[in-house]
Amino acid sequence: MRTIAFLIVLAVILAPAAVRAEVPGLISYQGALTDENGAALDTTVSMTFSIYDDSTGGSPIWTETQPAVAVTAGVFNVLLGRVSAIDDSVFGDPDRWLGVQAGGDAEMSPRERMASVPYAMKTAGGGGGDDGDWTVSGSDLYSSVSGNVGIGISGPGRKLHVVSGLSGDGIQAQSSSAPSIYLMNTGNAGAAQLWNMLIEDGSGKFILANGGNQWAAADTSGHVGIGTTNLYFPLQVKGAVPSGNGTLTHLISEDDGTDDIRPLLWLRRNPETGPISAGYGTALDVFLDNAISASLWWQVSGGSDTDLKINQRYQDGLHTRMMIEADGDIGVGTTYNLYKFTIRKSTDWENGGLAFQGWDGNNFASLNLDGDENLKLWTYDIPTGWHERAVVDGITGHLGMGAMDPTSRVDVEGDDGFAQLRLRTSYTPTDTDDTNGEVGDIAWDDEYVYIRTGAGWKRAALSTW
Numbered sequence: 316m317r318t319i320a321f322l323i324v325l326a327v328i329l330a331p332a333a334v335r336a337e338v339p340g341l342i343s344y345q346g347a348l349t350d351e352n353g354a355a356l357d358t359t360v361s362m363t364f365s366i367y368d369d370s371t372g373g374s375p376i377w378t379e380t381q382p383a384v385a386v387t388a389g390v391f392n393v394l395l396g397r398v399s400a401i402d403d404s405v406f407g408d409p410d411r412w413l414g415v416q417a418g419g420d421a422e423m424s425p426r427e428r429m430a431s432v433p434y435a436m437k438t439a440g441g442g443g444g445d446d447g448d449w450t451v452s453g454s455d456l457y458s459s460v461s462g463n464v465g466i467g468i469s470g471p472g473r474k475l476h477v478v479s480g481l482s483g484d485g486i487q488a489q490s491s492s493a494p495s496i497y498l499m500n501t502g503n504a505g506a507a508q509l510w511n512m513l514i515e516d517g518s519g520k521f522i523l524a525n526g527g528n529q530w531a532a533a534d535t536s537g538h539v540g541i542g543t544t545n546l547y548f549p550l551q552v553k554g555a556v557p558s559g560n561g562t563l564t565h566l567i568s569e570d571d572g573t574d575d576i577r578p579l580l581w582l583r584r585n586p587e588t589g590p591i592s593a594g595y596g597t598a599l600d601v602f603l604d605n606a607i608s609a610s611l612w613w614q615v616s617g618g619s620d621t622d623l624k625i626n627q628r629y630q631d632g633l634h635t636r637m638m639i640e641a642d643g644d645i646g647v648g649t650t651y652n653l654y655k656f657t658i659r660k661s662t663d664w665e666n667g668g669l670a671f672q673g674w675d676g677n678n679f680a681s682l683n684l685d686g687d688e689n690l691k692l693w694t695y696d697i698p699t700g701w702h703e704r705a706v707v708d709g710i711t712g713h714l715g716m717g718a719m720d721p722t723s724r725v726d727v728e729g730d731d732g733f734a735q736l737r738l739r740t741s742y743t744p745t746d747t748d749d750t751n752g753e754v755g756d757i758a759w760d761d762e763y764v765y766i767r768t769g770a771g772w773k774r775a776a777l778s779t780w
Contacts, residue, residue, distance in 0.1 A: 341394045341395065341396045341397060341401070342394070342395040342396060342401065343392070343393075343394055343395075344364070344392070344393050344394070344395050344413075345390065345391070345392045345393075345467075346390075346391055346415065347389045347390055347391075347480075348360070348386045348389055348390075348391060348417060349389055354389075355388050355389025355390075356386050356389055357386060357387055357388065357389075358386050359383050359384065359385050359386065360383075360384055360386060360417055360418045361380060361381070361382045361383065361384070361417075361418060362380070362381050362384045362391075362393070362415065362416065362417050362418075363378065363379070363380045363381075363415075363416040363422075364378065364379055364380075364381070364393070364395055364413065364414070364415055364416075365377065365378040365413070365414040365416075365422070366378070366401075366405055366411055366412070366413055366414075366429070367411070367412045367413075367414060367426060368408060368410060368411060368412075369410075369412065370412050370425060370426055370428070371425070371426070375414070376405055377399065377401055377402075377405045378399065379395070379396070379397075379398040379399035380398065381393055381397070381398055388481075390480065390481060411428075411429040412426035412427060412428055412429060413426060413427045413429055414426045414427075415427075448460050463475070463476055464476070465477075465478075466478070467479050492516055493513050493514065493515065493516050494513065494514055495511045495512060495513035495514075496511065496512045496513075497509060497510070497511045498510045498511070498512075508525070509525065509526070510523065510524070510525045511523075511524050511525075512524075515532075515544075518534065519534070519535050520532050520533065520534045520535075520544060520546070521533045521534075522544055529544050530542060532544040532546060533546075534546050537549065538550075538551065539551070540552075540553070541553070622638055622639065622640050622641060623638070623639045624637070624638045624650070625637040625638075635649075635650050636648060638650045638652065640652055643655070644656075644657070645657070646658075646659070647659070668681055668682050668683025668684055669681065669682045669683070670683075677696065677697045678694075678695065678696050678697075679693075679694070679695040679696075680692070680693065680694050680695070681693045681695075684709070687709060687710075688709030688710075689706050689707065689708055689709045690706065690707040690709065691703060691705070691706045691707075691719075692704045692705040692706070703719050704716070704717070705717075706718075706719050706720075706721065708721055712724070713725075713726060714726070715727075715728070716728070717729055717730075717735075738757065738758075738759060741758070741759055741760045741761075742758040742759070742760070742765070743758070743760045743763075743765075744758065744765055744767075744772040744774075746772070747770070747771035747772050747773070748771055748772075749771070749772050752767045752772075753767065754767055754768060754769055755767065761777075762776065762777060763775060763776055763777060764777065
């Protein structure tokens with residue numbers, strides 16, 4: 316067994332002056348224990364601790380053996396003095412060294428030079444004292460010497476610098492009621508700024524507060540609140556009292572460089588207070604370039620019905636791009652929904668309609684209205700591009716298939732003269748009085764072409780050449 320002990324004097328536990336004779340001082344000590352290969356041990360071992368007045372040789376001026384020290388992941392923690400009391404006379408001289416011996420091994424070498432903190436024990440009995448660095452006054456311990464304090468580190472980089480190799484170790488603030496950690500900035504031109512972090516009694520919520528205001532909180536269920544400590548949802552945000560613009564909350568803000576803070580997300584309500592009446596509601600706005608670029612708006616349309624609108628700022632103002640009415644009717648580009656799904660163009664010159672994309676992303680089809688209110692079917696493929704396939708004239712109602720300017724009720728134009736109109740199934744009427752079909756229907760077989768008229772079926776013979 317090989318001992319590597321790191322002297323980390325975490326605290327000196329001092330008895331009150333009135334009872335110092337009955338309760339000895341204790342020193343908290345932490346170290347590491349490994350085997351001969353340097354592997355951290357997990358064991359229970361007897362350990363002897365001795366204090367000397369020299370770094371080598373001599374006899375200990377204090378010693379004790381703790382028979383069952385728990386070592387976990389190579390680390391052990393003990394209180395020196397719990398077996399054999401440490402009298403304050405032990406630190407009557409500034410030069411003291413600690414020796415550690417584990418199990419049947421020899422005492423480790425070299426001995427560890429003891430830190431200055433244990434010397435406070437020398438002055439604790441009289442209710443006050445000074446060792447040059449630290450002053451004890453009643454139950455207070457303080458230092459007026461400039462510099463940093465290190466715990467677990469020999470070169471502290473801050474006023475208090477704590478280092479530990481143990482998972483979950485750190486600084487603990489403990490109190491029977493609302494334990495807190497305070498941070499104060501006294502360098503401000505105005506009043507000093509004091510922030511504190513505390514754990515609320517009863518609920519166990521972690522709260523961040525300033526000037527008596529509790530600005531943020533988190534509970535043991537993982538709920539987080541900003542501007543509120545009443546937590547019911549995973550993220551809860553509460554803004555200031557609404558102003559004239561109906562603002563409830565700026566969810567995210569940024570500085571645009573002019574010291575004018577603009578929200579990126581803005582939750583607002585109109586009217587600000589009381590029940591929401593017809594034509595008003597609540598909106599979640601998205602800001603770009605210091606203006607509302609889009610908003611999600613819940614609007615009361617009348618009675619208890621509520622419409623959902625998606626708005627966008629474009630060119631001359633804020634436009635409703637989509638609306639879902641309380642009865643489920645959907646409008647795209649319109650708030651006047653005549654059917655379950657209604658689409659409206661934004662401008663006279665803009666095509667508006669439906670587009671369909673193939674699974675590979677290379678093929679498309681669209682159904683839209685052009686500037687003359689003609690309904691057109693287009694297809695797109697790589698590498699030939701867009702093709703007009705069919706049109707319904709918005710004025711005459713003529714249908715064109717391949718012919719995009721139809722001049723009759725049905726106007727067909729193929730890529731060649733023979734593949735334009737095809738009747739796949741043949742039919743032979745029994746006679747002129749055959750009741751099948753309607754006036755205007757056309758049929759064929761190998762001998763005749765038939766057409767049904769108001770006077771019955773008529774036929775024309777087919778011939779070869």
